[in-house]
Amino acid sequence: MGDILFLAHRIPYPPDRGDKIRSHHLLQALQQLAPVHVGCFADTDSDLQHENRLREGVASHILVRRTKSMVRAGIEAIMSAKAVSVTAFAHSAMREWVANTLTDHEIDTIFVFSGQMGQYIPADFAGRVVVDLCDVDSAKFEAYAEKGRSPRRWVDAREGRVLATEEQRLALRAERILLVSDAEAQLFRARIGPHAGGAVTALRNGIDAGQFNPQSALPHADLVSAKGPHLVFTGQMDYAPNIAAAERVIDHILPEIRKIHGDAQFHVVGRAPVSRLLARDGTGGVRIWGEVPDVRPFLAAADLVVAPLEIARGIQNKVLEAMAMARPVLLTPEAATGIDATSGTHFAVEAGHHALVERALALLGNGPLALRMAAAARRYVVENQSWDAMLAPLASIIGKDTENTRRDVA
Known part of the structure; x- marks a missing residue:
């Protein structure tokens, strides 16, 4: 040996x-x-x-x-x-x-x-x-x-x-x-x-459900103190698919949500945001945070975690992390690839701009539904996606x- x-x-x-x-x-x-x-x-x-x-x-x-x-x-x-x-x-x-x-x-x-x-x-x-x-x-x-x-x-x-x-x-x-x-x-x-x-x-990728645990981090104070609801996207923000996903929310999804929830905010959390994303910071409910010491407080404070990627390969860690933190997650079929969870139970999967907006509004407008999905997401990750098992x-x-x-x- x-x-x-x-x-x-x-x-x-x-x-x-x-x-x-x-x-x-x-x-x-x-x-x-x-x-x-x-x-x-x-x-x-x-x-x-x-x-x-x-x-x-x-x-x-x-x-x-x-x-x-x-x-x-x-x-x-x-x-x-x-x-x-x-x-x-x-x-x-x-x-x-x-x-x-x-x-x-x-x-x-x-x-x-x-x-x-x-x-x-x-x-x-x-x-x-x-x-x-x-x-x-x-x-x-x-x-x-x-x-x-x-x-x-x-x-x-x-x-x-x-x-x-x-x-x-x-x-x-x-x-x-x-x-x-x-x-x-x-x-x-x-x-x-x-x-x-x-x-x-x-x-397959796993998740450290001990680290990403709703009890492991307090919600970020800035999000708690600000009106919402709060949508959160995490990722490396000089990576083309992540840039495109963030811009999709900024240009097509958040404006429609703000017609119903006027104080809705979209938080982009991740290192190395490109200049065209930084230029959107502070406009129309958009916050570009850049690199942070810990994403968990942002996830803990999220009313909805979004991952509307159009190009995605493999399993998205950002999705597993949000699920492990017991947050409701709205994502595209591309972002759901490789995660054997059930749409409507463990997360919500939609494709087009209109469908994503409608599903986001449904989850933001129905607290008990969002909480059930969040709890089911956490259970799924703990039972099926540990690194030891993978x-x-x-x-x-x-x-x-x-x-x-x-x-x-x-």
């Missing part, structure tokens, strides 16, 4: 955004199975401050500060016929560390978190390779291209094509490909066809379960 090499495109600390939450819990679970060597990147100087947390419990690590601009990454990508999102994470220090780690330690499994890190799998590595793609990124960029405008449309279309080639390469290389939901796994199989070398498996198959996936151990010894 050898060690594990864990490669992630972002440091798994702090676990405060979708990809970091998943990689954090995966790393914690892998550390229970074998010594783990971690190679990852820091996007910001703030990320570097969490290196001590990364160091705890791992056999060795490298944390590389990523400074390559997207312009440079784009030029390198065009010259090398690779994806921009792959060249953005190409770094000689990481490549050298991986080579030295494989030489100095008995690594029998390389666990790659996100397709950007697949470039560091040596061609001659003879052990087990597991790649967690999370989502089918090529399909995401294709969707961007369909909805976008030139020249960005051309850039996204190219990224989708090149990423599809990289995904096929990884499918041939890996013993197991992991996706965040059954829907993503089925989509990947359909796109790869018979070319996958290993099994394609769904490993990651239970991990030992078998990487060949370190008891049955495989006995077989290897025999």
Whole structure:
């Protein structure tokens, strides 16, 4: 039984955004199975401050500060016929560390978190390779291209094509490909066809229902003291689908709600809001909060949490977090993908602008209905979406379960 090499495109600390939450819990679970060597990147100087947390419990690590601009990454990508999102994470220090780690330690499994890190799998590595793609990124960029405008449309279309080639390469290389939901796994199989070398498996996201608990945080004082009702959206606010969802509420949903509830407010909570969102702050009941130390007080104070995404891949952590906080959630079918809950019982699913407005008004106008939905949401998450339950198959996936151990010894 050898060690594990864990490669992630972002440091798994702090676990405060979708990809970091998943990689954090995966790393914690892998550390229970074998010594783990971690190679990852820091996007910001703030990320570097969490290196001590990364160091705890791992056999060795490298944390590389990523400074390559997207312009440079784009030029390198065009010259090398690779994806921009792959060249953005190409770094000689990481490549050298991986080579030295494989030489100095008995690594029998390389666990790659996100397709950007697949470039560091040596061609001659003879052990087990597991790649967690999370989502089918090529399909995401294709969707961007369909909805976008030139020249960005051309850039996204190219990224989708090149990423599809990289995904096929990884499918041939890996013993197991992991996706965040059954829907993503089925989509990947359909796109790869018979070319996958290993099994394609769904490993769903979980939720820490102890941390996201209605008893764990007081409602935010500013929301409590202000007239409402209060609608809340959380997420990384330089991410295109989140930007589009927030603008959808600002332009099409909130104005209609304010015709009935004149003091309704919409709160956008999440780091790095783009300038066009910041420009809407303070207008027509809109508050753009940016990065906050804790989203739970905002969720606790929400009369309704909304997630009207039109492009969404995998399972939305923002939805699970709101459900765990026992809040009524209104979302689109895209945002509900991968969550086996029931619309009308655990959350409310609608598609068009008008339907979303009508469902929002129904929930805001019927307190007992909203409370029943919120309580059912909390029960669903506690009973069905814990991280322990979601990651239970991990030992078998990487060949370190008891049955495989006995077989290897025999």
